[in-house]
Amino acid sequence: MSEKGWSQLWLDYASKAGKDSVNGIRMGNVNVDIKDFDVDNRVIESAVKELNRAFCGDNDKVKVTLVRNKEVAKEGYRIGNIIGGSNENVAKSDAPEYVIEASDENGALYGVFHLIREKLMGKEYPNICADCAPSNPLRMMNHWDNMDGSIERGYSGRSFFFVGDEIVVNERTVDYARFMASVGINGVVINNVNVKWAATDLITTRFFDKVKELSDIFGDYGIKLYLSLNFASPIELGGLPICDPLDKDVINWWKDKIKEVYDHLPDLGGFLVKADSEGRPGPFTYGRTQADGANMLGDIIAQYGGIIIWRCFVYNCTQDWRDTKTDRARAGYDYFKGLDGEYHDNVILQIKNGPMDFQIREPISPLLGGLTKTNQMLEVQIAQEYTGHQIDVCYLIPMFKEILGFKTYCRDDLDTVADVISGRTMGNKYAGMAAVINTGNDYNWTGNDLAAANLYGFGRLAFNTELSSEEIAREWVRLTFDLEQDLEDKLVDMLLRSREIYEKYTSPLGIGWMVTPSDHYGPSVDGYEYSRWGTYHRADHLGLGVDRTDKGTGYAQQYYSPNAEMYNDPKTCPENLLLFFHHIPYTWKLASGQSLIQYIYDSHFEGCAEAEELAETWKEFEGKVSDRTYACVSERFGRQVYNAREWRDQVNSYFYRKSGISDEKGRTIY
Ligand code: GCU
Numbered sequence: 001m002s003e004k005g006w007s008q009l010w011l012d013y014a015s016k017a018g019k020d021s022v023n024g025i026r027m028g029n030v031n032v033d034i035k036d037f038d039v040d041n042r043v044i045e046s047a048v049k050e051l052n053r054a055f056c057g058d059n060d061k062v063k064v065t066l067v068r069n070k071e072v073a074k075e076g077y078r079i080g081n082i083i084g085g086s087n088e089n090v091a092k093s094d095a096p097e098y099v100i101e102a103s104d105e106n107g108a109l110y111g112v113f114h115l116i117r118e119k120l121m122g123k124e125y126p127n128i129c130a131d132c133a134p135s136n137p138l139r140m141m142n143h144w145d146n147m148d149g150s151i152e153r154g155y156s157g158r159s160f161f162f163v164g165d166e167i168v169v170n171e172r173t174v175d176y177a178r179f180m181a182s183v184g185i186n187g188v189v190i191n192n193v194n195v196k197w198a199a200t201d202l203i204t205t206r207f208f209d210k211v212k213e214l215s216d217i218f219g220d221y222g223i224k225l226y227l228s229l230n231f232a233s234p235i236e237l238g239g240l241p242i243c244d245p246l247d248k249d250v251i252n253w254w255k256d257k258i259k260e261v262y263d264h265l266p267d268l269g270g271f272l273v274k275a276d277s278e279g280r281p282g283p284f285t286y287g288r289t290q291a292d293g294a295n296m297l298g299d300i301i302a303q304y305g306g307i308i309i310w311r312c313f314v315y316n317c318t319q320d321w322r323d324t325k326t327d328r329a330r331a332g333y334d335y336f337k338g339l340d341g342e343y344h345d346n347v348i349l350q351i352k353n354g355p356m357d358f359q360i361r362e363p364i365s366p367l368l369g370g371l372t373k374t375n376q377m378l379e380v381q382i383a384q385e386y387t388g389h390q391i392d393v394c395y396l397i398p399m400f401k402e403i404l405g406f407k408t409y410c411r412d413d414l415d416t417v418a419d420v421i422s423g424r425t426m427g428n429k430y431a432g433m434a435a436v437i438n439t440g441n442d443y444n445w446t447g448n449d450l451a452a453a454n455l456y457g458f459g460r461l462a463f464n465t466e467l468s469s470e471e472i473a474r475e476w477v478r479l480t481f482d483l484e485q486d487l488e489d490k491l492v493d494m495l496l497r498s499r500e501i502y503e504k505y506t507s508p509l510g511i512g513w514m515v516t517p518s519d520h521y522g523p524s525v526d527g528y529e530y531s532r533w534g535t536y537h538r539a540d541h542l543g544l545g546v547d548r549t550d551k552g553t554g555y556a557q558q559y560y561s562p563n564a565e566m567y568n569d570p571k572t573c574p575e576n577l578l579l580f581f582h583h584i585p586y587t588w589k590l591a592s593g594q595s596l597i598q599y600i601y602d603s604h605f606e607g608c609a610e611a612e613e614l615a616e617t618w619k620e621f622e623g624k625v626s627d628r629t630y631a632c633v634s635e636r637f638g639r640q641v642y643n644a645r646e647w648r649d650q651v652n653s654y655f656y657r658k659s660g661i662s663d664e665k666g667r668t669i670y
Helices: 042-054 088-092 105-120 171-182 197-203 205-220 248-264 290-302 328-339 397-405 417-422 449-463 469-480 485-505 563-568 575-581 596-621 627-659
Strands: 029-035 061-068 077-080 097-102 130-132 138-142 187-189 224-229 270-273 307-311 347-352 376-381 432-436
Touching (some): 029 042, 042 105, 061 105, 077 105, 097 105, 105 171, 171 205, 197 205, 197 224, 205 224, 205 248, 290 307, 290 328, 290 347, 376 397, 376 417, 397 417, 397 449, 397 485, 449 469, 469 485, 563 575, 596 627
Parallel strands (some): 138 187, 347 376, 376 432
C-alpha cells in the first residue's frame, strides 16, 4: 500500500520488485549516462529520476545510456544494446547496458518508461529491444473537472486539480503527470468542456500563476496543458454585449486576451471548445458557422503556436423528431461536412466515436473520414458514463480497437479510422486521439481498481494503435498486480469479456439509451432524457428500433459506399447494430435462428449470469491482491450483479409486455 494516500497504479515499483514478489522481479541498481541531450533539460531530468525510482534494488547493476539520434521518429525511441552499429561498449561492460536512442526528449522519456515496463514484466537483458514511433501525434486526456471540485461524469471521487474554486498543485499532480507520460500521453485538458462558474476565469490573472505551476509540472513530463474555453468569455469577462465571432470588438477582445494568456502561459497547448451544444454558447447564436467560430480563435492563437480543438458534438437537444427525417445522429455530419476544407491549419475537429453519445454500442461516426480536408481527431470516453460508472467492470479497449479498425472507404487505402486520425491518410499535421478521463481523487484514482485498465489502455493504444486488447490487458495486469500465471490469465480473460457482458445485460443490438435519465446508470427502458416526442427506441407491440435507412431518417446515407448500403439493409447490417439502423419486428429471425424477442430474453439472462460468474471468479483473488483492492472490487462486483439483475428483469419484462410473446425457454420474467 502506498503511504502517499493514493495508489501508484502500474508504477508501484516497490511492491512489484524484490525477493518477496511472486514473479521474483529484480530491478537492480542503475547507472545513467547521457549523450547529446542536455542533462539539465527538464524532461531528461524526469527520465533520469524515473530510472532511479524504478531501479531501486541493490546488488545487480544496470547501465542505461540515453543518446540523441536525429533519425529516430518524433517522440519515438529505439532500445537496444548496440551503439552506432558496434556492440563494443556492451561487451566491455560487466553490467547489462541498455541504450535508448531518441531524437527528442519526449522520445527519451517514453523509451525509459518502455524499458521500465519490460523489466517489471519480467523481461531481461538482452531481450529488451524496441523501435517505436507513436501512431498519433496528439494523445490527449480531457478532464471534465469543475472548479468547485465536482467532476462531470466523474465516478472516482472529486477533482485533484480543483478544490473550492482554487487550483491544487501537490505531489499527486506530479504522480499524475508521471502516470500519463508513462503511457505516452502528451496533452491534458484540465477543465470541463462545459466551462461553468469560476472556470471562465482560468484565462484571467486570478489563476495564471497556478495554471502555470500545473503547466510546468506537465512540461517536466513532456505534456502540454490545454484549457477548455468559454466561447462567451467576451461577454462574461469582457463585458461586451455579444460574442459574435465576426464582430470586430469581439475579435479584438480575443486578440488581447490570448496575448495576455500566452504572456503568462507560454507553454499552453491551446484551447478545447464546446460550442452550440447542450446550452453552451456558440457561433450559431449569431447566424455564423462552426468554422467562423473556430477559425477566428485559430487565427489569433496561431502566432503563439497554439491550436484550437473544436468539438463536433453539436446537436439540438430539443429538436422535434416526430418528423422522420429529423435525427440527432445526423447532426454532426449535417453541421460539419459542408464546411470541410474551410477550417484553418491549426484548427482540429474532435469527433466522438459514435454519432450519439458514448453508448455501449454505436456505429462509427460518419464524420471520421467523411471529412477529407480537415484536421480531425477521435474522442472516446473512458469515464464510464453509459458503461457502468466504474462500478460495473467494462474494459473498453476492445471497443476502441473496433473503432480504429473500421474501414471508412474514404479512399482505396489507408482508410481505417486509425489511419484517418493518425494524420497519415490526408497528411494532417494535427491529428490523434482524446479520451474523457476516468480519474478522481479516490485512493485508486479510478473508483474501481479494474477501471485503471482503461486509463492505462487508452494511453498505450493512442501511442500504438497496433497493440491488441489482450496485449494491453496483460501488460496492465502484470504491471499492476503480482499474480501467478493462472490468476493473471483469469483476470485478463475477465477484462476481455467484460464489455460484451455489459452489452448483453443492458440495451440490445445497438439501440442504446435505456438508462436512467441524466444519471445514466441503471435501467430505464423509456429513460432517454430528450423523449418529449416519444420513446427513443420506438418500441410498439410489433417491434422496435429506429429506422435510419433511406426510407427513415437517412442517416445510413452519411457513410461512403459500401458501408451506406450495408447499413441500409437489415439483412446485411451487422446484427449488433440492427436496432440502431432498423425498426425490426420481434419475430424477425437473426442469423442464429433466434427471433429478435428471444435474443433479447436470452442475452439478458446470459449477460446477468456472466456478471455473476465474474463476481464469483473475483473471489479467487482474495489474498492475491492487496486487501484494499480486493475489498473495493468485491464491493463493486456486488453492485454490478445487482445492476445486471435489474437490467435483465426490467428489459425482459418491458418487452414481454409490449410484445406479448413468451420466453420459449419458460424462464421467469418479472
Ligand atoms: C454527454 C454528457 C454530458 C457532456 C456531453 C459532452 O451528453 O452526458 O455530461 O457534457 O456529453 O460530451 O459535451
